[in-house]
Amino acid sequence: MDTVVVWGRTDCCERRIDGAMFYIDDMEMGDLQSNQMTDDKEEFEVNGFAKEVLIKGPRGKLSLAEVQVFGKRFEMNNIAEDAMTSDEEVEEGMFVREMSWEDPRHINSIVLNYKKDSSVEGFDGTRVYVGETEVGQVEAQDGKMFYVFGGLEGNHSQVRIEGSESVMNIASVEIYGE
Numbered sequence: 001m002d003t004v005v006v007w008g009r010t011d012c013c014e015r016r017i018d019g020a021m022f023y024i025d026d027m028e029m030g031d032l033q034s035n036q037m038t039d040d041k042e043e044f045e046v047n048g049f050a051k052e053v054l055i056k057g058p059r060g061k062l063s064l065a066e067v068q069v070f071g072k073r074f075e076m077n078n079i080a081e082d083a084m085t086s087d088e089e090v091e092e093g094m095f096v097r098e099m100s101w102e103d104p105r106h107i108n109s110i111v112l113n114y115k116k117d118s119s120v121e122g123f124d125g126t127r128v129y130v131g132e133t134e135v136g137q138v139e140a141q142d143g144k145m146f147y148v149f150g151g152l153e154g155n156h157s158q159v160r161i162e163g164s165e166s167v168m169n170i171a172s173v174e175i176y177g178e
Contacts, residue, residue, distance in 0.1 A: 026145070
């Protein structure tokens with residue numbers, strides 16, 4: 001996702017947008033105010049991977065003319081289902097989930113989805129590896145139940161997730177590639 005553009009209404013109800021909160025993947029991006037919208041629109045630069053755009057109206061009703069999301073179409077498949085998966089406690093309190101394929105696969109991005117009833121305590125610091133290279137770690141945010149690691153390139157035969165017991169609270173891992 002590159003940019004999200006929100007257009008307010010100009011024919012009526014333009015102030016209904018005032019105070020609406022704008023989120024991308026449960027991350028607050030800001031609020032919308034009709035008097036600050038240039039040309040009746042507001043643009044948000046994202047420049048990253050995302051799964052969800054959410055705009056919450058302050059009074060339950062939201063009058064928008066249009067919301068557009070700009071970016072590149074994602075043509076990769078979730079190849080996690082093809083992987084051999086194992087979970088192991090490598091030392092007390094430290095767990096590893098390993099996903100591997102017999103033949104190297106092109107991996108583009110990884111999404112960790114945590115169980116809805118999980119506590120975010122313990123998510124923080126969970127590390128994600130492709131092969132032996134660390135590609136990122138979770139920086140826990142209240143209410144955020146999925147984390148995206150993108151921009152990966154190359155062919156790999158293994159993805160590994162290391163962390164505390166929170167690794168066992170992962171509902172699913174999506175790995176997009178070919």
